[in-house]
Amino acid sequence: MSLKHESPYICTKRKCLTVTLDVILVGSVALCAGLVHQLMTPYHRGFYCNDESIGYPFHSSTIPSSVLYGVGFGLNFLLFFIIEALWLPKTTDEWKSSSSSSSADDHENHNSPEKAPSRLIFYLCAVYNIILPFLFGAALEFLARGLTKYLLGRLRPHFLSVCQPDPSTFNCSTGYIEEYKCTGDPDLVYQARLSFPSGHASFSVYSMLFLILYIQARMRWRQAVIIRPWVQLILFLMALYTCISRIFDYKHHWSDVLAGAIWGILAAVFVVFKVSSLFPRSRYICSPSGFHHTFTTKL
Template identity: 35%
Template sequence: MSKYTKLARGICDLLLWAALTAASLLLYKLVRPFRRGFFCGDESLGYPLRESTIGSALLIGVTLAVPTSVIIVVELFKQLPAGAGGRDLAARDKRDGCRLVHRLAQLYKQAGYYLFGLAMLTFTTILTKLCIGRLRPHFYAVCQPMLPDGSTCQDAQNEGRYIDTYTCSNANVTDFLFQQLNQSFPSGHASMMMYSMLYLAIYLQAALSTRISKLLKHLLQFLFVMFGWYVSLTRITDYWHHWSDVLAGVLFGVVFAWLTSVYVADLFAFRRWNRTGYSANTLKKAQVSPKNSTKSQSNAAAVSVAGNGVPPALPAYTFGTLPYLAAHPAQAQYAQTYHNYGYVP
């Protein structure tokens, strides 16, 4: 693939991410959420209004800055594999130094994959909020609903009555709180924070190698995931979400983190192909048979050639390996039909 083709693909991916992000902003600004009614006396809506432990601005800053910073550090300083080029590639890597262009390209791709998954999650969360329209736990404290006849839920005749037509009479709160009253399900804080922290943990598992301590990487993964879990729990203790809203948000984050890491970023592609025998390093892994087995195969080949002049067929476990041909000169004719079948006995 030429560098111009790669550049065009990179620009196209950037435009797709920008379009999805713009769609999320337009959906949030232009579409009004579903107006859900309530029962007077519903205790789940009677919690007091509290300040958020993690505000919206801090949430956006953390989800954008922390994973991106970690990806930058890992991609710029991690040790690159030599690949399948052997000594020539190793010598070229030594001449090229740190291979900065390659590292920057990988950095752009990995950061783009993360941001694209975040954009998909944001669109899904906003769409669900607008369609469900669930009331927040502090609904009574913020809205102080008034019925069309001028009565309120404190009046005895409205006890246990379902109200779907009302107006908010509280003039001491901001318009932002009024707009957020019926956007409780699912929790946006929980979904975005769990996505970013869990994706970061998965990324570290695939990209980071710690030689100082085996547990260092896993400790970092644990701390990231626990921070996401802590932010999710604060949405319950701050009375901004019901517990089911937070649970749904956490599930959203987990699902999108898994889908993005496995199918979009494809973080474990090398390990998957390496396990099935189709990686470029397959040619390097020589399969050496025991001495007795080698001798018996050599004797069998000699008998077969002497008997009918037809060389024996290669055993199945030799497909994809060159050492058999080197150890059996009589089978050199098979070298031209060599294929890497990835067969493992």
């Protein structure tokens, strides 16, 4: 009994189910991350009265969270849409040859010619196969970072200035102070207990490194010899400046920023090399059936 070849461009029940499952899994990780930030409370950590590392003044952020996430998501999405349009095969013949070369075994018992998909289908499929892994990594980064922040409850460098502890509720001569009452703004005090790791450093490094690696994989045409490293350098400097700003704004200790940057690097490398499959040298194949179906190895 011969099996009929299943086109990667037709929305069969199996492919629709796979795509739906991918989206649900990404959404589940994002939901868990949101619940962590909504339901958990920071660990109530004490302090030493002579601890100068938490006695810095409070300053507003040089890079607010709205700018961080607006640029991190907006710039990535913008370049994904632009570069995928430029990188897309130009002719229908290229798409047909890619399909036939990638699935010769599957076509062994398939005699009817397959109608070439439209350029729009290829484009949307390519964008999907980049954006979904990126969102998965962002959700994973947000979840791990949130759990660490709330479980450790490390005090920010400006903790004492926003807490303004009531001196009548503790005695510095006892050493480590665990029982104290903050008289400052409750919201600022709450945030001042979430120092480790730096969320700004983690997300900025993740989003910019993902984009740097994405550009390295996609911008392979001859004209990109100088443009590619120039753009990558700008992205690197954006992430670096974000990390440094968290230190001179007294929002984080240097170790918080370092830990956040390391986690951002690990998340980006994991998603790029283990989820999105951007780097195998291959011909273009677009299959909207999950993270790992964008490429097929060239023989």
